[in-house]
Amino acid sequence: MLGKFVIKGIIEVKTGLRIGGSTTGLKIGGVDLNVITDPEGKPYIPGSSLKGKMRSLMEHKFNKVREDGKVHYCTNDENYKNCPICKIWGISPTEKDMNINIPIHTRMLVRDIPLDESSVKNFKLELQYTEIKVENVINRKKGCAESPRQIERVPAGAKFGSTNGEPIEMIIYTVYENDDIDLFKYVFEAMELLEHDYLGGMGSRGYGKVEFKNIKIYWNKKENYESGKLNEKEINNGFHTPSEIVKNFENIKVNIDIK
Numbered sequence: 001m002l003g004k005f006v007i008k009g010i011i012e013v014k015t016g017l018r019i020g021g022s023t024t025g026l027k028i029g030g031v032d033l034n035v036i037t038d039p040e041g042k043p044y045i046p047g048s049s050l051k052g053k054m055r056s057l058m059e060h061k062f063n064k065v066r067e068d069g070k071v072h073y074c075t076n077d078e079n080y081k082n083c084p085i086c087k088i089w090g091i092s093p094t095e096k097d098m099n100i101n102i103p104i105h106t107r108m109l110v111r112d113i114p115l116d117e118s119s120v121k122n123f124k125l126e127l128q129y130t131e132i133k134v135e136n137v138i139n140r141k142k143g144c145a146e147s148p149r150q151i152e153r154v155p156a157g158a159k160f161g162s163t164n165g166e167p168i169e170m171i172i173y174t175v176y177e178n179d180d181i182d183l184f185k186y187v188f189e190a191m192e193l194l195e196h197d198y199l200g201g202m203g204s205r206g207y208g209k210v211e212f213k214n215i216k217i218y219w220n221k222k223e224n225y226e227s228g229k230l231n232e233k234e235i236n237n238g239f240h241t242p243s244e245i246v247k248n249f250e251n252i253k254v255n256i257d258i259k
């Protein structure tokens with residue numbers, strides 16, 4: 001290991017966000033589809049949802065979408081060495097047809113991202129943190145709406161990943177070899193692609209547009225951990241959105257002291 005990046009940042013919901021909760025348990029307030037919440041009933045974005053969506057968008061970008069629709073993974077050393085997706089997002093050790101003999105590392109991990117309660121406290125909502133939207137299906141023959149469903153969603157304007165507006169830790173990216181610094185740029189490319197796609201469910205109905213705001217990147221090399229002197233200064237040169245960071249990545253790279 002050479003070091004780690006910590007990315008802090010805020011995810012702002014631009015159109016109602018629906019990441020589904022468990023269907024077991026009680027229906028709350030007559031809602032048919034609930035959003036996922038923590039044990040205190042507060043919505044959050046599971047790290048696995050965000051990470052998986054970013055991976056899938058990058059699989060499309062690199063033309064690595066499998067015929068069967070399952071997650072892409074490389075099966076030999078040569079492909080793995082040249083595959084940003086498997087190197088950044090990882091490969092499950094249980095994949096059976098894998099014949100990779102060089103070390104496999106997952107470089108990126110994504111935290112569960114809590115809702116910033118202060119971002120919704122002045123909203124008029126049906127439930128404490130969420131709104132209820134009724135979705136109809138139009139009967140093609142009769143031309144009328146039928147089987148309306150009550151859908152819970154996090155309202156536009158809500159923010160995740162901050163406490164009272166201050167960004168908190170969202171992503172950790174571990175650098176194992178020098179080339180991993182260049183691969184790090186793909187994390188922000190995946191964020192750009194997500195901003196032009198959707199997070200959670202019902203994207204084709206307009207749900208799930210999000211934006212990343214106030215991104216802060218911190219770098220610590222191995223020696224920082226050994227001495228306990230962790231850097232508290234961001235290295236992103238005042239570039240706080242995914243597209244600004246991608247555009248100025250070479251400029252930001254100068255701040256990464258790896259030796």
Ligand SMILES: [Zn+2]
Nearest residue numbers: 073074083086
């Ligand atoms: Zn791969």
